[in-house]
Structure formats: C-alpha cells, structure tokens
Amino acid sequence: MDPRSNPFAPGAGSRPPELAGRDEVMELIAIQLDRLRRGRAARHHLLVGLRGVGKTVLLDEMARRAEANQFVTVRLETPENRSLPSMLVPTLRSALLRLDRGQAALTKAKRALSALRNFASAFRLEMGEASFGVVPAEPGVADSGDLDLDLSDLLCLVGEAAQERGAGLALMIDELQYVPENDLGALIAALHRAGQLQLPVALVGAGLPQLYGLFGRAKSYSERLFIFNEIGPLDKASARQALIKPVQQEGVEFRENAVERVIDLTQGYPYFLQQWGAQVWNVAQKSPITRKDVSEADPLARAELDASFFRVRFDRLTPRERQYLRAMADLGDGPQRSGDVAERIERTTSQCGPVRDSLIRKGMIYSSEHGLMDFTVPLFADFMRRAMPDLEID
Ligand SMILES: Nc1ncnc2c1ncn2[C@@H]1O[C@H](COP(=O)(O)OP(=O)(O)O)[C@@H](O)[C@H]1O
Ligand SMILES: [Mg+2]
Known part of the structure; x- marks a missing residue:
C-alpha cells in the first residue's frame, strides 16, 4: 500500500501512532507528580527496561502532560561521558527564565538564576555573564565546589522558584545509566533534600536495567525515594492495539491471523512491532492485510532491523x-x-x-x-x- 500513508514509526524515540499498553504507568506517575506539586509526600519514578521497549517515547509523553499540568519540565538525554552539571546548567537556566517571564519584581526565580551562575562558575562551566541578564549576586550559595551540597542548594532554590509560581519542576532524564556515579549520587541527595522541604521538584528517569545497581550503590536510601517501573514488551492485547488501531485509522483491515503472526514474530517488543508493521504495510497490495503479507514482509523487516537497530550498536564495539x-x-x-x-x-x-x-x-x-x-x-x-x-x- 502507499508508503506515504504508512502509519508506523520505527526508530529510536519516534512517537508511535498508538502508544499502547502504557496508560497505567502513566497514570501512576501523573499522580505522583501532582502530589509533589501540591507539596505532598511522593516518590520519584524510574522507567527501566531494555532498548526499544518505549522508554523515551513514554518520557516524552509524560513531559508533554506535565507541561500541560503546570509543570516546567527539563528534558535531558544523557550522552556517554558528560557531567550532569554541564547538562543541567543550560536547561535549568531556561526553566528559570520561563518561571521569571513577565515578572519585574525580585522573584525567587531571579535568586535561583544567581545561584545557578555561582554553580556554573564553581564547576567551571561556560555560561557567559550576559546570558543571565541582570540578577543580583548571591554569594555563598551553590558555590562550594562540592557537588552534593551545591546541587542540593540549587535544586531547592529552583523548587522554591517554581513553588512561588504555583508550578512544579519536573526533571525528565533519559539514558540515566550514563550519568556518572558521583553525579547521580548528588542528584539523589538533592532530590532527597527537596523532598524534605516539600518542594515541588520531581524526577522521572529512564534507563537500562543497570539502573537498579547504580541507584543502590549511589545512595543507600534511594530505595525509599524511587519507584522502579519495569517497562517491557507489550502484552498481547496491547500489541494488538498497537498494530490494529493505526491501520484502522487509514481505513485498512488487518486479518486476525496476520496480527497474531506479527505478535509472535516480534514477541510484543514495541520497536519490532513498528518495524514489522511498517514492512507489512508496504508489502500488502490492498486491505485486508493477510498472513501471506506478513510472511513476505518478515525477512525485509529483519534486514531493516539488522541494518539499523542492531548494526549501530555493533559498529561501536571493539x-x-x-x-x-x-x-x-x-x-x-x-x-x-x-x-x-x-x-x-x-x-x-x-x-x-x-x-x-x-x-x-x-x-x-x-x-x-x-x-x-x-x-x-x-x-x-x-x-x-x-x-x-x-x-x-x-
Ligand atoms: N507503547 C507503544 N506502543 C507502540 N509502539 C511503541 C510504544 N512505545 C514505543 N513504541 C515504538 O517503539 C520504538 C522504540 O521506542 P523508544 O521510546 O525509542 O524505546 P527505548 O527508549 O526504550 O529504547 C519506537 O519506534 C516507538 O514508536
Ligand atoms: Mg530511549
């Protein structure tokens, strides 16, 4: 069928046509975020799972919903070998500028901006004075050079700034397993402190299964602070939805035994569902999509996966x-x-x-x-x- 109207979206972080099977976990997290914003006790959430299960798109969707729900979100994707402060400085800066928008008075956001300037210079991060605008100096805040202390200072001030505007701050950090262990410890300590002060600062993190070990090692109390949500393959009913709904919207039918076959071949892994769905669509001549179309598409989908999803990882190896x-x-x-x-x-x-x-x-x-x-x-x-x-x- 016409590849132009192919609804499927294989690719890292590509928004799927139907975000199937994740309503429960999204609702769980939304509740915690709302509780935090209202100064109530809540825990932070981590999305943990293998590559291609849909952590990134889930994080994006959570960020979108949080934004619509009085949160200022800081969306980060950790590359390998990058310090947390260097990622936080520019993103917190724009979050604070948003909180301060249209405010002439000396807001908590302005104070937090000045703490951020201290923080940036304590960790020798290029920010440029000019990029902060006119903010008062705030000596002795977030400038000790001890990351545990300074990040706590800073996040609490940002939390106060959000609170002042009736908002919350949501840190949405992807590929969290790449955050250096020391930095992760400091982040956990800062979230702990903000929680003690009932400030509306939330973390939603996503990463690979090494997160279990990393969090345990970084801070012993992290268990009480975080909820680990295992994100895995979709169950049968959700996998069906992921395949059927997008084609239905294009006025196309998917034969039941063809759907079953795709679910078998992909084991319900979201990335694979998109990949097989996309190939099956291209191979099929007309509605309905049949089991024979699936057989024809199968080797093509595999070849596509080999050339993209698998190969990019293989190529980075010694x-x-x-x-x-x-x-x-x-x-x-x-x-x-x-x-x-x-x-x-x-x-x-x-x-x-x-x-x-x-x-x-x-x-x-x-x-x-x-x-x-x-x-x-x-x-x-x-x-x-x-x-x-x-x-x-x-
Ligand atoms: N709930 C879902 N239903 C259908 N497809 C999904 C779902 N979640 C993710 N996908 C698809 O899976 C692929 C991988 O998603 P991504 O978020 O990059 O995974 P991860 O971050 O876990 O590696 C994308 O093509 C995306 O469209
Ligand atoms: Mg991802």
Whole structure:
C-alpha cells in the first residue's frame, strides 16, 4: 500500500501512532507528580527496561502532560561521558527564565538564576555573564565546589522558584545509566533534600536495567525515594492495539491471523512491532492485510532491523567486545554466567573483566543477578550469530 500513508514509526524515540499498553504507568506517575506539586509526600519514578521497549517515547509523553499540568519540565538525554552539571546548567537556566517571564519584581526565580551562575562558575562551566541578564549576586550559595551540597542548594532554590509560581519542576532524564556515579549520587541527595522541604521538584528517569545497581550503590536510601517501573514488551492485547488501531485509522483491515503472526514474530517488543508493521504495510497490495503479507514482509523487516537497530550498536564495539558478545550468543539466548562466557573464549573471568565492564558502561549488556550477564537489546544474541557466523578464539 502507499508508503506515504504508512502509519508506523520505527526508530529510536519516534512517537508511535498508538502508544499502547502504557496508560497505567502513566497514570501512576501523573499522580505522583501532582502530589509533589501540591507539596505532598511522593516518590520519584524510574522507567527501566531494555532498548526499544518505549522508554523515551513514554518520557516524552509524560513531559508533554506535565507541561500541560503546570509543570516546567527539563528534558535531558544523557550522552556517554558528560557531567550532569554541564547538562543541567543550560536547561535549568531556561526553566528559570520561563518561571521569571513577565515578572519585574525580585522573584525567587531571579535568586535561583544567581545561584545557578555561582554553580556554573564553581564547576567551571561556560555560561557567559550576559546570558543571565541582570540578577543580583548571591554569594555563598551553590558555590562550594562540592557537588552534593551545591546541587542540593540549587535544586531547592529552583523548587522554591517554581513553588512561588504555583508550578512544579519536573526533571525528565533519559539514558540515566550514563550519568556518572558521583553525579547521580548528588542528584539523589538533592532530590532527597527537596523532598524534605516539600518542594515541588520531581524526577522521572529512564534507563537500562543497570539502573537498579547504580541507584543502590549511589545512595543507600534511594530505595525509599524511587519507584522502579519495569517497562517491557507489550502484552498481547496491547500489541494488538498497537498494530490494529493505526491501520484502522487509514481505513485498512488487518486479518486476525496476520496480527497474531506479527505478535509472535516480534514477541510484543514495541520497536519490532513498528518495524514489522511498517514492512507489512508496504508489502500488502490492498486491505485486508493477510498472513501471506506478513510472511513476505518478515525477512525485509529483519534486514531493516539488522541494518539499523542492531548494526549501530555493533559498529561501536571493539574486536574484543564483539568476541565477548559472540561468545555470550554462542551459549544461547537469555542470561549467561560470566564464568561460562570466559571459558567459551578460553580465558579466565578476571581476564575478561575489563571488556565486560566496558560493555556494561556502553550499555550493551547488564548483569541481572549474581554473575549473570544479558544483552540490553532484545534478540541481540540472534543478531550476533548472524553478524559473526563463527566465534573466533585467539
Ligand atoms: N507503547 C507503544 N506502543 C507502540 N509502539 C511503541 C510504544 N512505545 C514505543 N513504541 C515504538 O517503539 C520504538 C522504540 O521506542 P523508544 O521510546 O525509542 O524505546 P527505548 O527508549 O526504550 O529504547 C519506537 O519506534 C516507538 O514508536
Ligand atoms: Mg530511549
């Protein structure tokens, strides 16, 4: 059918035509955000799951709703190797300017801007005096150079500024596993402090399963502060909605056995549903979409995934890292013991330590339970076996 009207949206962070199966978690988070804004006790939320399950689009949708609900949102995506302060300074600055818009008087937002200037200079971040406009100096605030203290000062002042306007501040941070551990600790401490002062500052974070370990290590009390929401594949009913609704809106029918087949092939993973949906649409000549169309589209969808979703990750790996992942895949799908992986390439576990650590840092794998390693990308084991037919041992 006409690719111009293809409703599906495969791609990292691409808004799906139908955001299926996530109403419950969105409502849960919306309730916590509202409670926080009203100065009531609430916990912060984390969205945790593998790549391609829809964390980013969920975060975007939450940000959109929060904005419509008297929140000023700060939307960040953490790249690898970037400090949290360097990301927060420009984004908090624009949040504060928004809070201060149209206000001639000396608002709390202006005071917070001045604290932000101190903070930026304490952490040697280029901000440029001019970009702050005329704000009074506020010596001794957020300028000690100790990130735990300064970030707490700063976030509390921003919280007060929001509170003064009857608003809330929502930090929406994606790829949270890339925030350096020290910085993460400081962020948790700051949120803890803001909570004690009943300030309307909320975090909604998203990231890979390494977040469980990272949060536990960063601050012992983080368990009480955060709710971990596991974001996974869609259940059958939601996966059906994700496929059927978008085509219905284009006046096209999807045969029941064709829908079933796509759900089987994709295991309900949102990224894969979009990818298969898109190919099936292009292959089908007319409504209804049949099981035969799905069979024809299947290899094309796989090839597309290989060339994009999987390949971009593979290309960032060193030969040693590839070998390690190939050894994991050699042992089968699902979690593997690191001892078994090392043995498969005739090395000791400690010899493999550095390569395993760098794969965890790059967000390729995570350790689920004691010593059990798994891929952060669904169906990646299968891809590794396709991309490297043989495991070479040197
Ligand atoms: N609830 C959903 N229903 C249908 N498709 C979805 C859903 N969530 C995400 N998608 C699709 O899945 C793909 C991956 O989403 P993304 O948010 O980038 O995942 P993640 O951030 O977890 O890697 C996108 O193509 C998006 O359109
Ligand atoms: Mg994402």
